[in-house]
Amino acid sequence: MASQRLLIGVDVGDVATGIEEAIRTLLKQADVYPSNVASLMIGTTHFINAVVEHDASRLEPVAVLRLAAGDYMKNTPPFIDFPPALTKIQIDGTEIGLIKEADILEQAKIIKAKGLQRVAVVGIYSTFDEKYTQEYQIVCSRDVAGVGILARENAAILNASILRFAKRAINSFKRAMKRLDLKCPLYLTSNSGQLLSSDEATLFPIQIFASGATNSIRGASFLSSAGKNTESRYVVDIGGTTTDIGCLLPSGFPRLASSSTDIGGVRVNFAIPQIESIGLGGGSLVHVPEGADGRFRIGPDSVGQALREKAKCFGGGSLTATDVMVAAGVAKAGTSKPVVLLKTMEAVRKKMKTMIEDLIDRMKTSPEPCSLLLVGGGAFLCPPELVGVATIEIPEHSGAANAVGAAVAEIGEAAELIVDNDQQDTTLVEVKARAIAAAVARDAKEDEVRIIEEDVSGIPYIEVKSKIVVKVVGPVDYARFLNSSEIDVPESSTDEMYDEMKKWEIEDLKTFTEADIDHDTYRPNVDCNRVWHLTETDAYYISIGCYILGCAGGGTPYGSYLELRQILREGGDITIIDIEDLEDGALCGPVAAMGSPAIAIERLGGNMIGEAWEGLQKHLGIKFSGVIAAEIGGSNGFAPLHMSNAYSIPCVDADVMGRAFPAFEMSSLYIGAGDGNINHLLPVCLASGDGTTMTFSTSKDALAVDKVLLISLAAGIAARPCTKTELQNFSIPKSQSLAWRLGRAVVRARSKETIGSVHRDLITEFGGPQAAKKIFEGKIVGVGSTIYKGHSYGKLIIDKLKDYEKESESSESHDTGPQKIEIPFKNENLLVEAFYKNGEKKILTMVPDLIMVLDTLTGEACGVPEYRYGLKIMVMVAAAHPLWISKRGLEIAGPKAFGYDFDFMPCGAYTGVTSVIDEYAPKA
Incomplete structure (x- = not known):
């Protein structure tokens, strides 16, 4: 069937009327009868705006029914990481616990009594559940987002809260179609660049939240004269206020973000395009320095929406990026040519070029020159040549790329499954067939459905399982709709899109944020008995510090921090003593x-550690009087803090690693076993969190212990208790204090x-220049990783920053320093090898010294899961505690323990940590 595409734009007061007027004008100009229209595709940001703006007239209260066995998720209730204004199945496929019908009925009665109309159902690993399905008249988290229970639950809640508004909006679109005598299907474009039917969009409006950026990328692909491409290209969209970049894959779809993202202050994890943005657009204000040594600044403040009133080329008084380009003769706009000094023009254009090059570099996944598609009304800001860019294309109609992207969207589907490794090949065929069948069932052309992604990957710590993911797309089979009947549209006026009376008020609630605290004057609560009582601020500091001490491992403490914060808000008392x-x-x-980690992001909290603790006490027949972290690095730094509240016992300001390590026997307590007998660390009790415990009393060697511990997909562990003397001699003291100070x-x-300059502050907290230093600043240009015997192995490659890539003057120059470094890792960073201009190679530092990779934009740690190309980072090293550089300590956790054949070389000298308790306890 022949098709015709035209572009039209109108200015109206509301979305539904605008769509109707645009279609009416389009049909008239194209001389097309409504009966010849095969489908209507709409791309809109209307729904996400309701969440971002916290609009009470369009959001509804939601009842959350969480399915979790035992005490899993106990300390992370629903809405735990929502902003105040919005609050008010196992991985191997087995069922964790039975769902009791009586419990569901009891909760349903409560929901009914509260008058709640929307329900979100969330279950641990429900994304892999195909047997224990729930009713579909409510929002089930498995249908909304992927793995990661808190982020998936948040997405389900947001989706449920906006269901009524989405239904009103989509019905208003349908009524507009009816008035236009259109009898074709209505589709809305999704975050991933694929189509949702109007019914699907009504059920899952959250899936179209981020469709705007996706439509621009897809539209640029369609408009490009290059046609289909076998390599990824980058789409740069320059508007009035911002410049956005996304990656266009050879499949014709955008590269999706691999982790969680933030919408209206809520962390979610559904598929959205990976987009990087900077404050550069046609309306960006140009700030000219007064002094000779000053720097030009462009944006992020902008008059983009009022360019015709404020820009100098239109007679206004503000110097904008557009004015500079008009003065330079590059662009034509406005009523006059502004007068701009040549020096200013050159400096501003050079700065804009650097900003765009830097933005592109942040998105690239390799240092090779890339191809660029340039769209948007501010495309004239981009110079014709850019460093690191091979070709730049500005397609015809580039200003309408967003609308075109919606028009060319296709039907997509995905299927995923966790399988035994020996079943990968047969199951892959089955998963492909399932994905294709699902796409055809949603009106894709059967003979044109194609696979755009196929991935078989291992799961960390689970050697026998793999995850298979297959994604497919195909064009809409319009032949099915040639004889479509009239669309079903409710006539009720209560469904009108803008009949929106405020039914629910959103209070302006206040809780802790960084900005609420004066961090220079803040004092922790240490009482006269030298007991440190934690606050939310303390927990926040410690969470940042623990991840830094994780040396890229240990897992993010974010979930543990949320649990601890909730405990404190409910009146809990968490204490630390020296x-x-x-x-x-x-x-x-x-x-x-x-x-x-794949388990940890689904089964947060629970009482695994508590059950292990009680199991070990029962085994030994004694009660413990204090608790200590087995490792301070990563999320485990929070484990003893939870125990402190649960059992009303103090956490000791120490740990037995001083960082994170990948093996159980890498404990400073093991240094005290002069004969190297692993039984010195035993017994150890493991608990699954659902009532199953196992105590490991003796072992022939350390390897046997590690193998047994790795068998447990997720477990809490409690190890042999220590005496005060043993802790004085063989623990790493003041580790909670150090985490607090780093944070x-x-x-x-x-x-x-x-x-x-945060590295200077961190060096001070580690004990000064003799104890810690920054050894490199650069950009990640390569990451290789694999899963082997349950551990993440790999290598991080970092290039020195070029002068134009530096964020500020504080990015120090190292003309005589290395040009590149490589950091191999096994869960944690192992060593730093430097490469110099003259061909020299040198190892700068190694375990057991602490090798930390920090994000230069935030100062926070980058763990192995966050390593990605283009990320600007700094590498720091801190001296290990003297226990670790002893002969026995190096045997346990030195370079030779990780398979290297060279001796340890210290980076400096450990000087100790200032105790929070010593500093802030009341003086007698």
Whole structure:
């Protein structure tokens, strides 16, 4: 069937009327009868605006029914990480616990009594559940987003809250179609660039939240004269206020973000395009320095929406990026040519070029020159040549790329499954067939459905399982709709899109944020008995510090921080004491959680560690009087803090690693076993969190212990308790204090806008230049990783920053330093190898010293899961505690313990940590 496409734009007061007027004008200009229209595709940001604006007239209260066995998720209730204004199945496929019908009925009665009309159902690993399905008249999280229970639950809640508004909006579109005598299907474009039917969009409006950027990328692809491409291209969209970049894959769809994202202050994890943005557009204000040594600044403030009134080329008084380009003769706009000094023009154009090049570099996945598609009304800001860019194309009609992207969208589907490794080949064929059949069922042309993504990957810590993901797309089969009947549209006026009375008020609630605290004057609560009582601010500092001490491993403490914050808000008391303040007969148990990160993001909290703790006490027949972290690095730094509240016992300001390590026996307590007998660390109790515990009493060697521990996909562990004397001699003291100080340093730097020099503050907290240093600043240009025997192995490659890539003058120059470094890792960073201009190679530092990779924009740690090309980072190293550089310590966790054949070379000298308790306890 022949098709015709035209572009039209209108200015009206509301979305539904605008769509109707645009279609009416389009049909008239194209001389097309409504009966010849095969489909109507709409791209809109209307729904996401309701969430971003916290609009009470368009959002509804939601009842959340969470399915979790035992105490899983106990300390992370629904809405735990929503902003205040919006609050008010196992991985191997087995069922964790039975769903009791009586419990569901009881909750349903409560929901009914509260008058709630929207329900979100969330289950642990429900994304892989195909057997224990729930009713589909309510929002099930498995249908909304992917793995990661908190982010998926948040997405389900947002989706449920906007269902009524979405129904009104889409019905108003349908009524507009009816008035135009259109009897074709209505589709809306999704975040991934694929089509949703009007019924699907009504059920899952959250899936079209981020369709705007996707439509621009897809539209640029369609408009490009290059046609289909075998390599990825980058789409740069320059508007009035911002410049956005996304990656156009050879499949014709945008590259999607691989992790969670933020919408209206809510962390979610559904598929949206990976977009990077900067404050550069046609309306960006140009700030000219007064002094000779000053720097030009462009944006992020902008008059983009009022360019015709404010820009100098239109007679206004503001110097904008557009004015500079008009003065330079590059662009034609306005009523006059502004007078701009040649020096200013050159400096501003050079700065804009650097900003765009830097933005492109942040999105690229390799250093090779790339191809660029340039769209948007501000495309004239981009010079014809850019460093790192091979070709630049500005397609015809580039200003309408967004609308074109909606018009060319296709039907997409996906299927995924967790399988045994020996079933990969047969199951892959089955998953492909399932995805294709699902796309055809949604009106894709059967013979034109194509696979755009096929991935078989291992799961960390789970050697016997793999995850298969297949994604397909295909064009709409319009032949099915040639004889479509009239669309079903309710006539009720209560469904009108803009009949929106405010039924629910959103209160302006206040809770802790960085900006609420004066971080220079903040004092932790240490009482006269030298007991440190944690606050939300303390927990926040410690969460940042723990991830820094994780040396890229240990897992993000974010979920653990949320749990601890909730405990504190409910009146919990979490205490920390110094080793020296322990009673002489005290016994303190090391605790941690271990297992696959894939499990951790689904089964937050629970009582795994508590059950292990109680199991070990029962096994030994004694009660422990204190608790200590098995490792301070990563999320396990929070494990003893949870125990402190649960059992009303103090957490000791120490741990037995001083960082994160990948193996159980890499404990400073093991250094005390002069004969190297692993039984010195035993017994250890493991608990699954659902009532199953196992105590491991003896072992032939350390390897046997590690193998047994890796069998558990997720478990809490409690190890042999330590005496006060043992902790004095063989623990890493003041590790909670160090985490607190590192986190405070980062937050202070952010509040003062001195993040560029945060490394100096961190060095001070580690004990000064002799104890820590920054050894490199650069950009990640390569990441290779694999899963082997449950651990993440790989290598990080970082290039030195070029002068134009530096954020500010604080990005130090190292003319005689290395041009590149490589950091191999096994869960945690192992060493730093430097490469110099003259061909020399040198190892700068190695385990057990702490090798930390920090994001230069935030000052926070980058763990292995966050490593990606283009990320600007700084590498720091801190000296290990003297226990670790002893002969026995190096045997356990030195370079030779990780398979290297060279001796340890220290980066400096450990100088100790200032205790928070010593500094802030009331003086007698």
